Amino acid sequence: MAAADQTPGIRPRATLGRRLDIAARQAFPAGCTIALMLLTETPFGIADQATLLPAVTLACVYFWSLYRPAAIPPPVVFLIGLLFDLLGYLPLGVGPLTLLVVYGLALRWRRPLTAQGFATGWLAFAGFAAGGAVLCWVLAALLSFRLLPLGPALFEAALATALYPALAISLIRAHRTVADPERA
Amino acid sequence: MIRLSIQARQALAKLTLPVLIAASFGLMLLGKADALLAEHARMALADTLAPIYAALAEPLGDLRDSIASATDLWDVRAENTRLRDENERLRRWQSIALALDAENQRLKANLQWIPDPDPSYVTARVVADAGGVYAKAVLLSVGPNHGIRKGEIALDERGLVGRVTEVGARTARVLLITDLNSRIPVILENSRAHAILVGTNGARPRLTYWAEGAIPQEGERVVTSAEAGAFPANLPIGAVHYSAANVPEVVPAAMLDRLEIVRIFDYGLGGIVAPEAPGRLPDRRGR
Numbered sequence: 001m002a003a004a005d006q007t008p009g010i011r012p013r014a015t016l017g018r019r020l021d022i023a024a025r026q027a028f029p030a031g032c033t034i035a036l037m038l039l040t041e042t043p044f045g046i047a048d049q050a051t052l053l054p055a056v057t058l059a060c061v062y063f064w065s066l067y068r069p070a071a072i073p074p075p076v077v078f079l080i081g082l083l084f085d086l087l088g089y090l091p092l093g094v095g096p097l098t099l100l101v102v103y104g105l106a107l108r109w110r111r112p113l114t115a116q117g118f119a120t121g122w123l124a125f126a127g128f129a130a131g132g133a134v135l136c137w138v139l140a141a142l143l144s145f146r147l148l149p150l151g152p153a154l155f156e157a158a159l160a161t162a163l164y165p166a167l168a169i170s171l172i173r174a175h176r177t178v179a180d181p182e183r184a
Numbered sequence: 185m186i187r188l189s190i191q192a193r194q195a196l197a198k199l200t201l202p203v204l205i206a207a208s209f210g211l212m213l214l215g216k217a218d219a220l221l222a223e224h225a226r227m228a229l230a231d232t233l234a235p236i237y238a239a240l241a242e243p244l245g246d247l248r249d250s251i252a253s254a255t256d257l258w259d260v261r262a263e264n265t266r267l268r269d270e271n272e273r274l275r276r277w278q279s280i281a282l283a284l285d286a287e288n289q290r291l292k293a294n295l296q297w298i299p300d301p302d303p304s305y306v307t308a309r310v311v312a313d314a315g316g317v318y319a320k321a322v323l324l325s326v327g328p329n330h331g332i333r334k335g336e337i338a339l340d341e342r343g344l345v346g347r348v349t350e351v352g353a354r355t356a357r358v359l360l361i362t363d364l365n366s367r368i369p370v371i372l373e374n375s376r377a378h379a380i381l382v383g384t385n386g387a388r389p390r391l392t393y394w395a396e397g398a399i400p401q402e403g404e405r406v407v408t409s410a411e412a413g414a415f416p417a418n419l420p421i422g423a424v425h426y427s428a429a430n431v432p433e434v435v436p437a438a439m440l441d442r443l444e445i446v447r448i449f450d451y452g453l454g455g456i457v458a459p460e461a462p463g464r465l466p467d468r469r470g471r
Binding site for chain 2: 041078087089093096153
């Protein structure tokens with residue numbers, strides 16, 4: 001609402017329905033991230049299904065911090081990270097820290113990453129996924145005082161990188177249509 | 185709402201990220217200082233989500249079953265012959281087992297043997313994987329007033345699955361024997377030698393600390409030991425298999441990768457509290 005009011009122009013009256021519409025569109029990025037996280041925990045019986053949760057969470061947070069950082073402010077990222085810890089059975093604090101670091105770096109490099117097309121964003125995400133997975137691994141190992149196997153972390157990074165295009169294409173569609181507050 | 189100048193608002197916006205990063209470090213400390221906090225939060229979330237997963241599990245299971253039966257149709261003949269052979273073999277074993285059981289009963293009667301008490305158990309459905317990336321565990325949906333306690337033992341129809349480590353109002357978390365934190369005292373059945381079964385997060389846990397001279401044999405059965413009062417004796421775990429690196433591992437008898445229904449047994453043992461999942465301090469307040 002506040003952002004919309006700063007631009008001049010003629011707009012329809014802010015009725016209740018319209019305000020709800022705008023709120024829903026603004027809540028879409030965080031809402032769909034959380035919904036996807038819960039979906040990955042559904043018992044589909046896929047082998048190594050637990051790896052889907054970090055992969056999807058990293059991809060979603062990276063995507064929305066590039067394309068709509070205003071819709072996931074740091075406190076929301078923190079809450080998503082907390083949910084990630086609880087769902088993924090990680091020591092508390094690992095998820096918020098990892099996601100906030102990904103969010104902060106993606107925000108800082110936002111312009112070069114979005115200006116040069118999708119492939120650059122994907123390549124950069126491969127780096128983000130590897131960094132995020134390794135950071136999670138290091139923190140989990142430090143907090144549980146034991147050397148955890150590195151294999152799952154690398155698999156997690158590879159899975160996230162592989163899933164990113166499919167996820168990003170549908171999220172870009174949503175970003176331009178149902179999630180766009182300008183179209184309310 | 186408090187009116188702030190644009191500069192102050194911008195400064196605040198810039199501060200949010202560093203403050204929240206500091207808060208995540210604080211959360212890590214909090215999680216280490218109060219291990220029960222994380223456990224309670226986790227189980228509360230699991231309690232909320234378990235009914236949804238349980239409701240979804242049935243149609244998803246039906247779907248999986250129909251896909252599996254469609255693929256089974258291809259080799260139904262070969263499967264049939266294999267099963268007939270196996271049935272033949274098992275029938276022979278059954279007669280041997282019945283004879284041995286009768287003899288065992290007679291001998292026990294002669295020896296004034298005090299029988300082990302029959303354990304009580306509850307049956308529960310596995311609703312979700314509860315391990316995450318760095319642990320091996322499953323979440324059970326157990327219904328309210330279940331009476332399940334930490335440290336109780338989970339078995340499927342073939343063998344040992346693991347131990348209950350966390351209990352919520354409607355759910356229980358079972359740490360599998362393959363988990364990195366799992367340590368189980370076992371007996372090698374042929375040599376009756378003691379050893380420890382160490383989980384590695386892989387499909388097959390490793391055998392360590394066996395007595396000198398009692399080297400595990402390939403294919404030897406491994407059962408639990410009553411040592412330390414954590415498990416009752418002689419629960420089947422699996423069979424010894426040497427890995428490519430010549431390390432003795434145990435192929436679990438339980439179908440740990442597709443658990444559907446498990447039984448939680450209360451043997452009334454309290455020797456050792458359940459192993460801690462990663463990121464927990466030992467629960468000193470007892471169970």
